Amino acid sequence: MAIANVIQFEGDPDALVWKSPIEDFNTASQLIVDPTHEAIVIIEGHPEVYGEGRHTIETQNYFGLNAIQRMATGGETPFPCQVYFVNKVHAMDMKWGTREKIVVPDVTYGIMLNLGIRGSLSFVVTDSRKFVEKFTGYRREFRPEEVTEKFRGIISTEVKTSVAQMMIGANIDYVHLAMYLKEIGQILMQPLSQYFEDYGIKLVFFNMETIRSDEDDVAEIKAALSEASAMRIKAKGAADSRAIQGYDWASEKKADILKALATNQTNTVIGGGTGDILNGFVGLVNNGMGVGVAMNGGNPAAPANPAAPGVPTLGVPASAAAGSPLANMFGAQPGMPTQQQPVPTTPAAGHVCPNPNCGQPVQDGWKVCPACGTSLSKPKCPNCGQGVQDGWKVCPACGTPLNKPATCPNCNQPVQDGWKVCPACGTALNQPKPTCPNCSQEVQPGWAACPNCGTKL
Template sequence: MAEKNTERRHLINVIKFEGEDDALVWKHPVEDFNLGSQLIVHESQEALFFRDGQALDLFGPGRYLLETDRLPMLGKIYELPAGGQSPFHSEVYFISLATQMGIKWGTDTKVRLFDPASGLHVELGASGEFSIRVTDSRQLLLRVVGTASSLGQEDLLGGGKGFFRAMVMTQVKSYLAQAIKDNGINVLEIDERLLELSAALRERINGSLGEYGLTMPEFYVSRVVTPDDDPNFRRMKEQYAEQYLTVRQEEIRCKEAEAAAERRAVEAYTDARMKILGAQGEAEALKIQKAAEAEAYRMQAEAEAQEMRMKGYSYQQETARQVGMEAMKNGIAGEGSGGLGEIAGLGVTLGAMGGVMNLTKEALNPVLNCAENAGRTVSAAISDSWDCTCGQKAVTSNFCPNCGAKRPLPAAAGTWDCTCGEKGISSNFCPNCGAKRPAPSAAETWSCSCGQREISGNFCPNCGKKRGES
């Protein structure tokens, strides 16, 4: 049987990978090859050629013919005899460069650590998965595999005998406790930081794996096992729940306060808008009312003027007639007697009587003119006087003889004085206190440009001019 195996070794002419799919390193079982044999290396593989235990040539993907010119290191050391027989012992190792995925890991014991949020000590466990890839085939074979026939996933961490189990577990336990302490991570919220912990652990573990020709492209902490039966852990969860509820209640109260403030602001704005709209409506209504009253006055005046034109006399004559009729009822003599008062009374009475009795204008003109002039002079003198604030009455000069105060300027037409002290207001509302212009009474008087003052009717009794005409 030994002779047959020896013969088979010398007759092999194709060398290729025939190991398991999850193997990182696999050694070909045939150790002696004939020159001229073919070496086939698949994609994502490398093949390392050994002679007498010494690592020589490293082959990448492709098909190779084992000849002297393709084995330069062998050609320099040995002279190969003719006949195609190998004069030396040789070995070939196939190394997979593909990334091995889904390798599981887990801590063998709990990690005791201090929770900074609650001030309690708890014990945690962790587990997850990682992937691994060969970065230096020669270094992996020389430092890890040695003379072993293969290296698989199970040999890395599995069964408590993995080459890197102790290193990985130490890194996980040490860094997990350190990261929670240094970063103030709440144990109950640790699931939110798993990606951060996974990335940091991968970097730390790769720092140690690099010298063995390996790297971990991914390392995941997928689960942290909490001690639910630990009294300290239960107390920590209760504290966290109370803290969360307190914070949540404060947030709800803040939201309610903000909503109430916003509602009050909307109500205040709405109330202000309603007041403004109400004031605008009242002003518009008053404007329409006054316009209607003015139109009614105008139509009444036009009707009266039309009536007088149809009767053949003016408004001034009608007024004089009415005054005369009143004078006749009360007697020709007035309250005063003698001097200017009698002449004025006589003039008015005669003028009224002339209108009543249809006296001729030529007969009454001298008396009427004299009386009218006298009455106009007295009326102008009386109406031109003013009362000073110091108490002096009926002042006719421009300055008060008692205190020297200047005669006040006459109020502009259409203005009014407010009870708050603001005077000469032309708008409908007081600019000082906001009071509304008082509605004009039926007995409101006005002054004519001819000098006649305190007129209560719509036409001047002196010149017949209509109220409001310039």
């Protein structure tokens, strides 16, 4: 053993902790610490931290007496000395990732996503003694990668919670989730920093780099987007075509109605003379009846047109409409008996209850089937009012997502019909709106009086 040892860092510069191989050194040995490290010297079991510079180490080991001292302890020094160097340089771009995929509902597209999340972080050791004693232990070497490995479980839990809250609470779908990666990383900094500080580590930054879902999930979302895009393109193309030809959707439907009426009346009345029948109905439409037909969903309007005297009501005897264009078209003269055409009692195709167990005839304007109570209202887009069909995921006109699951008005947690309270936050669901006790006018919480009758609330 030398009279006085010189102890300094000689290990891997990337190592977080490195133990010097020089032990049991004599008193007056020199410890040299560079600016990127701190040294922890343990003498007789008591640790002491040294910063950068040259330090003289005082021990109970004296040159010339070591041999005598070791004879009494079986060759072991009674005054052991150890030196650990702790790296103070920032550990940059340390990778992390969730071991298992998290399952999160996408409220926009109504599917469950299996997400894998990865990112990076940077940290620096701020309390060398706490870091070595509570986190690494007095090992010969400790690598930066081991820090992220030890914190992997904590990071995964916090990341899963934040991503789920962002998607469900803020109603963010998978397609737009990448826009919020930086924001989610900033949200996670606060809880994760506290965990790191407990072990003498400062979390400098926490970054989320990628959020990926299974290929099946992505394919389902792409299919929904493609379907919506195709429907929008088709609708726009049809509208552009009508604009070029000088007519609109209403004009096209009007022409279809006239064609159908002409065909039906030709077969019923005379079995021929299609041109005369069509001309008669064109006259009716031009006099104002066509508007009623179009506005009535494609069915003949029941009441006569008051703006066109002489236009008969469908199903009324022709003798009651003598002198009208339709009567003159068939050659009917005032006072001549005319055979009344039978009124069809069977509703047009499609005008039956949609319930497969019912099938009773229904009329336009009915809200429900009187036989079975099935709703007859057609679903519409909640944003633009465009008619939609069951099973569509987005509106083809404006792209608004359809069939969104019901959510709690307080925490946006998905809920089901019939639930009385939200299982997540306890908020009451489906509560009746308050009304005035005098006139039953709907009122709002906080109002002092009813705006309809003035009753105090």
